[in-house]
Amino acid sequence: MQGTSIRACLARKVSAALLFTALPIAAVAQTTPAAPAVPPVKLGIVTFLTGPAAGPFGIPGRNSAEIMIEMLNAGKVPAPYATPGLAGAPILPKFVDEAGSSANQVTEFRNLVQRDGMNAVVGYISSGNCLAVAPVAEELKALTVFWDCGTPRIFEEKPLKYVFRATPHATMDNVAAARYVLKKFPDLASFSGINQNYAWGQDSWRDFVAAMKALAPKATVDKELLPKLFAGEFGAEISALLTTNSKVVHSSFWNGDLESFIVQNGARGLPARSTMVYTAGETAMFRLGAKIPDGTIIGARGPHGVMAPDTPLNKWFRGVYEDRFATSPTYPAYHMAQSILGLKSAWDKAAAAKGGQQPSIDEVVKAFEGLEFEGPSAKIRMAIGNGHQGIADIAYGSFRFNKAEGKAEIVDIVRYPAECVNPPANMTSTAWLEAGMPGAKCN
Amino acid sequence: MTGLRILLGAVILGGLGAAAPFTPLWLISLVTLAMSTGLVVCGLIILWRGGLVPFGQALFFATGAYTVALSGRWFGLTDAFLLIGLAVIMAALVAFVVGFLLAQYREIFFAMLSLALSMILYGVLVKSETLGSTDGINVTQASFFGLKPRGPGYTFALFWLALGMVFTAWVGVSAYLGSVAGQLAGAIRDNEIRVEYLGISVTRLVHLKLTISAALAGAGGALAALSISHVDPQMAYWTTSGGFVFVTILAGAASVPAAFLGALLFEIVRTIAVALLPGGWQLILGSVLLLTILFVPEGLGSLMIRKRAAVTEKGAA
Amino acid sequence: MITVIAIVTDGLVYAAWLFVVAIGLTLIFGVMKILNVAHGAFYAFGAYAAATAIGLYFDRGWPVVGGYLAIATAAIAIGLVMGYILERVFLRRVYGRDEVVVVLITYALFLILEDVLILIWGTDGRSAYQPYTEAGSFTVGGLPLSVYDIGLVGFAGLLAIASSLAIKRTTFGRLLTAVIYDRETAAAFGVNVTRVYTVTFLVGAVLGALGGALTAPKISVTPGLGVEVIVLAFAVVAIGGMGSMEGALVGALIVGLFRAGAVHLIPQLELFSIYAVMALVLVFRPQGLFSRAQPRKI
Structure with a gap:
């Protein structure tokens, strides 16, 4: 008896937890035009929300993700990204704090993929966390885009299939x-x-x-x-x-x-x-x-920020970012934006090959390999690491x-x-x- | 500890093992990781009963974890049982050596010296660029007597392995706590000199306790390394040790199963806190610890025992 | 020659900082037998409060000298407020409990306060450099030194003298000594131990906050600041002898000089230096350098 009541209580707690996290997401989702036919793509976003790396990297990254996802869902990003969402599917983000040990990160990654059913994860600033998560991403066959970590070791130690990094290494x-x-x-x-x-x-x-x-x-x-x-x-x-x-x-x-x-x-x-x-x-x-x-x-760490060229995409990105957050986007914001745009390019390309239908994860992975796409500050080519590592x-x-x-x-x-x-x-x-x-x- | 209780424990753990294929995979991974913490806490209970609280148990935890990672990397060893055995031996060996020093100390000095030792290991690991410094290194996936399950099968295999380790630790630690050496822990805590007057060397006893607890921490580290597939110097940092002591407080020193339940509860509270309040989960964790100490001073294990005592009383009446 | 000057001055500057941070910790431990992990939170809050105060002060364009007063005021204010709340609400409930349990209470408080800090001040770093940069620099033997740094050394020296006098010459200091030596006997002689505890904790908290406040102008004040400080301060206190003021001073000097020497001569060792010194001292003097031998109680 005791056991079942504890379990019931736990289940309530877990669902309460999910409910609370769903609230802000629902708020974001409401502002986007409804596209009832296509189920949303759930995207886990992992970045430092607390600790010393939050201010310089984590929060600009989160801000950038927030605004990029909102604008993509609304179809307001300039060409070539003017189509809404990921091949028409709205993006539903879930933000997770990167602070804590790499054991915590591996656990939370499993939770994102296996418990919360994320279709893809964009995450990780710390190279240690990237290295720790990579084998798990492979094991779970979970499409994962590392957005800021710098170590060259990720793809040099062994080839990976489901892991990508649009951001060049250090x-x-x-x-x-x-x-x-x-x-x-x-x-x-x-x-x-x-x-x-x-x-x-x-x-x-x-x-x-x-x-x-x-x-x-x-x-x-x-x-x-x-x-x-x-x-x-x-x-x-x-x-x-x-x-x-x-x-x-x-x-x-x-x-x-x-x-x-x-x-x-x-x-x-x-x-x-x-x-x-x-x-x-x-x-x-x-x-x-x-x-x-x-x-x-x-x-x-790239031609970002004030060193970025004066392209329409960059002007737009700086404009919306500065309007919303009253500060200029620094390079972590660019890293996040280009990672999400890389994911969108791969997704759209895979969908185009399928006549506009939502692609499977394996199809997105295939489309991502060796992809070339425009980031706000530079053209990214997934040229090394078997087509999984971007250079710019x-x-x-x-x-x-x-x-x-x-x-x-x-x-x-x-x-x-x-x-x-x-x-x-x-x-x-x-x-x-x-x-x-x-x-x-x-x- | 009676045969009946051992049987009961085996049945419960066996039931958990049988339930695994019907449980979500993320939960199995989470429980496996919690059990690795539980093993370390088991060792802490042994020390705690003797009035000793190490703030550097991460030293042995990290030794176990790195033993697994490096045996795979340097010698190509992949058998999980062999790896765990090696990790236990290495951790116990390290404890045996530093024990000659550590066993002389008590109270806060014991805590501080063990902390210093674990921070030295942390420094060495951070300095080792070939071992990836703070980024750490991956652990190759283990095999089990020549079998190499992959995907979900690997998660199950590790979970069953963890259950086996928990069972072994539970029987072993309960037996030790029930033995004369184990029973003396309380006496050491209360008054060492009186124990000495009994003709027993307290230092040797503490040395032994330290070595046993280190072996358990090494086992926990090995299990954590296998289940995370990655090791890094953070495993030797003082906050990791702090986490272990945290769980020990949560569980209390009263019973061994409480160590595992406490570890599980800790992991669940943490994961819910992260989901609830991504920017303030430490706040929740800290509050839980605070409330536990203030209102359940003997730990959650004491609740179980109190309940059992109440049931026995009722039965007697 | 320049290296020797550098080692000595760098060592002294670092030691001064360590001493200010460690003295509050050792005081609380000596009197109350509490190893206060929340000391790191005092430090962090002190730094944030000072950064805010300096920001407000210099935004008004007021004279530089007052900025130093602003630092001290901010530190004392935040130290008193936090110390009072922590002592009254939490610690008072657990006096007399196992030492380790009390350590864990302070650990829990530290975890909570780390996040409270972010709730109050956000995750962005704060900076308040004016008092540091305005102080200027001078050159000794070809080596430019910061006036603020040397000022810190002077302040630490004054603090050491003042605390020593306060303990030896004032009534409260004598009461304190009595409680340090034997709480029960002191209580039996009519010392109001609870009051001594409260005052001690407040003073310790103010000193912790002051440590953070004095560091604030030199650094970018960011979340997670307190974590690093705790272990350092512990190490200094353990080397000097838990609860001993002279010990904190000597411990800080040893660690400071040792670290400065390591940076200049063998930089590879810098990461270990403090823990190596601590382990070494504990091996030969388990109770630290300045601790009294404890009587055996049968």
Whole structure:
């Protein structure tokens, strides 16, 4: 008796939980024109809603997903995406917090697919979570689009069938950074790096050093600093950098640590001695404004944000995003938008091959492989990782604070073609870097 | 522990195993993961009864998990039983070695030192770029005596394996708690010096308890690694240890089955909290813990025992 | 030479920060025997309150000097409010319960407060750099140093002296010492232990908030800030001896200098440095450096 009543109570709780989460979704669904014939496509969206990565990445990603889904459902996205929903089917999103251990993420992924019946999942900022979820996505045959994680390992360790990543991986960020640095400082004698002591920081630094070795074999490494993630206090590291003669300091810091580091090193005059290179600097530049010294080299993990070209799609995207959220979209917003647009392109293509009928997941997967589509900021080609990993152009530029308008700007923008900064399809990024980047086409 | 109770336990777990094919797969995965936590909590109960609360049990949990991942990666071992056996041995071995140090400590110092040790392992793992640093590494899918079930079959196989481990742990831990060494736990908690006067080395006893609890944590880590198919340094971080202590509080030290029920409840509360309030699930989790401590101080297990006692009394009357 | 100067100054700056963060924790532990995980929440709330206060203050264009007062006021206010609520509503119910249970209460409170923080301030980072950047910098032996950082070292020194005097010279300090040594005997002699507990907890909370508030101008104040601080502060307190003020000071100095040395000389070790020092100290001095031997009770 006891057992059944507990179970009944639990069932009530679970259904209550589902009901509550359904409410906001229902509200979104109501604003879209009814298309009664086609059942909706349920889309799980996983992004940091709490924790340190929520502000810089998670929330812009969620905002971008919210607005893209709403606009797609309404058929209001400009060409070539002007048809409503995914091949006519409205999208029903369900948002899940990415905070918590990778065990939690695997559990919640199973819940999304097996309990909540999601047709596809767009998710994950943390590379660790991407790596943990990938085998489960394969096991469940669940179409999954990773939207922001950077590690090249996803498709290099084993081929995957149901997992895609439209967003290029992080090797590109650091190869392009090296090229840009050497364009500014052709005779660079030595450089240093300060990166967070976890996978992202270690990988970024390793790739940057390898690219520098290939492009400027004479340049040496002065200091290699790897402070703890979220250390917040970098006094000792800044002193260590001040004691070197490095012209250039590489850093893949993001948000909290990045802003703290910029303020602290500014107060102690580090930028007067070394030019700083922030590969993920774009998320912080509007918040810090004049605190960032002019000439600082800024990356945006793609040609996103202010470095994006002036296409109609980009103008539209910036317009609706700024109207709704009263702030400019930073690169995570672009990553999310291009991931959802990739999914839509694949879906529409698969449906077109079927005479307009809703495609099966396997058909979408087939259509997604090797796909080329337009993102708001660049053309994405699913060219490597057996057609599952996107490559795109990337841009780097130098920061300038426009005092007249009180606005942060990027100048001296250099755009590198995808083939110039990405490994070819048959090589892993590490092997490609170690071999001196053979086959890179930069013009 | 009587034969009857063992039989009862076997029947209940057997029933759960038989019900698996009729249960949604996500729930089976969730229960399997909860059981891995339950195994760790079982070990914590042994320590807790002796008045010891480690804030670094994740050390042994992560040792077990990484043993599974690395045996597969380096030596190509895939047999689940072999992997779990290795994980248990490795975790127990680590505990045996650090036990010479840890067993000297009590109270908050025991907690802090175990925390420091687990954070050192965390640091080593984060530093190991070949092991993927914080991104961790995938675990190859296991085989079971040469059988290689895939898809849902794999989920079932792991679930049955987990049930077997739970049964073994339950019988073993109950037997230990009932033994003289186990019964002395309360005495150690109350007054060590008196126990020493009985001619028993408290340090050796604590060392043994630590090793047993580490073996259980290693088993839990191995099961978690197999069921998540991924390991990462977060498994050694202090918040993971905090989670284990959390469940122990929720369950209470009164009974072994409560450890597993507590772990299951924790996992369910967490997953519902995530669904209910994606941006505030920690708030719910924290509130549940707070209310448990304030209103059910002996843990949920004590409710079961109280109930049983009430039934027995009624029967006697 | 410049490296030596750098190690010493960096070590001192870091130690000053650690000391301010750890002293509240060790005080609460010494008097109340509570290992207060919610200390991380005091720190985080202090940082957010200070960031908000600095923002409001400098938006009005008021003189810089007052900004430092704004920091202190914000920290004291939020520390008092939170300390009072936590002590009155939750901790008072569990005095006398098992130490570990009380730790878990504070752990639960910490989890809750982490999310409350997001509910109040949102997930976006906050920044309030003016007090830090306006303070300027000066150069010693070719190494530019921040005035604010050196000011922090001075503040930590004053705090150490003040707390030592307060304990040795004031009536309340003597009562405190009595409670630290033996709560029951103190109570038997008529010390109002509950009142001592309340005051201690409030002071501890204010110190935790102050730690966060003083750090706020140097960093981007983001969610999750408190998690990192707890374990660090624990380590410092464990090294120095739980509940000992001198211990917190010496522990902070050891960790600070050790870490600075590691960053400059062997950066690979930085990640382990604190835990390695802690394990090492505990191996040789299980009760920490400055702890009294406990009498055996049969």
